[in-house]
Amino acid sequence: MTIQFNDETFRDDYSFRNSPWAIKRFPFPFDKDDYMYSVNMEPHKGGREGSVFQNRFDVDEHYVSEMRDRAKVLSDDPLRCQSLPHMTLAGWDLLELIMVSKSEDYPDLFELHRDGDKWRWINKPMGIDDTFTFLDEATLPYGPMEYITRQTQGDFALLDQRDDNLWMDAGMVTTQADWSLDFDIGMNFFEWHAPVPLAHEKGIFVRALKFLLNIQQGAPARRLNWTMTVNPLLDTSPENYHKWGIQKTELTPENIGSKQHLRVELQTFFRLPRSNGLVFPIRCYLCSFQDLMTVPKWGRRLHRVIRDLPEELATYKGFIDNRPMMVDYLSQFDDGQPTSLGIWPDLDSEPPLKK
């Protein structure tokens, strides 16, 4: 399949748009009409054809523009990409994983030619053709993690495993849901999740850590997480919150359909072979409310989930003030009919909106 890459922005004039193809494959995160935290892990071994789950690292129409946005964030704030000294080998592991996966999954877009440790990497969408020596940092323009994650959608946390815990010792973080790599680097699994409400008490993190510590090479896992973002802003960083926070107050009943976006993270987890580290890609997908409402099942369900979400979660996810307006808007798309189980749009089997 050939992907038409959009020329679009995730800031200023916000020209970001989803095509009908992108809307249909949007990873809607709610498999039923209510939501609470859970350790919702499943094997990351493919998925429905054309879905974001199909390939190890999904490439979509936003790829080139997202990489341009990342370069802009990094030039404004280089601390968004950091690696503690012992993490370089894990960075090479990640580079290999991504290059091998992308060249196998998208042979028309990416090529990897290996002759011993002499590697040639061709990234056609970004116009890159580099030859380098594997495991020799001096032959790349950036460290290995930074090099490859400047060419791969999603944020990346590189985790070191020791003392029966995971330590966030490196990362590339420019499309985050309001957390700071610069602040959190060096923290263990419980520390960097410390600000999340309710989940600690439910034992979520203890169980999740146990699961992650046991992830084996070649058997990656995945889960979805979500939040809300006003405007298709990728860089919702705490660093810049004093600049973008005001946008949350610019919602009106007239513009909410186009301005309010559901922000979904496809989180995957891969064991790395040489370092025994773990890489945790956090891929962000954005979809406006009005685009989501083109899928009747999602309209019904999103209304019910947002309406009934516990207050702590709406506060933590930062939309408690806008929730009433969201529920008002979404209620137009909920006719009370039952919804089918699972996250898929089910366009052929779900009834149209009855209002």
Place this chain on the structure above:
Amino acid sequence: MSKFEFPPSITSRPIWGSLTPRQGKHHLMIAEAEGAEAVLDIASPELMAKTHLIYLARGTDYGDKLRALNPQHFRESPTFGAARQRIERVLQDAAMGLQLYLTGTEGMMGQVMQMAVTAGIPHTAIQTEHRGSTARRMQCVHCKGITEDVEIDPFVCSHCGLNLFVRDHYSRRLAAYQGVCIDAEDPGNVPESKGIYE
């Protein structure tokens, strides 16, 4: 002076302990202000004969009492800032098995812990006890500047001037809590500051 009981908090927030004398040939104690009382509580002639004691007075007056414990080495400094290089040097020169005792504010203990870990002291050899001021060392997440001794919430970043609220989220690497802009969504609407634990 009674010890302050910190309210229960999130998992990144440090939990400070109580000093107890330990076995070992080499001991380094760093006592800031009222932290002197924690040293006086555990001091014995045998322990102090093997102890390098650094007292960061910050306007308190425990110098004579501490000197009277006859530590192997004694240094009084007006502030942590004034003693930083000396502490770094002592940590670099530390013999295997050094026991480290830290007592005073969270900011001082956090920074010396970070220095000690960097110098290769195992965390199991470090004890802490909070005494005195409950002020916090805060990093502004926006400009990255550190403001020392923050007692109120919200407060004004001493570097960029933004109004910040005080989070419990804590970085051991930075030895600082995180401060985040409080009026980003409603500029100028800053609630009146009050004590962090009020």
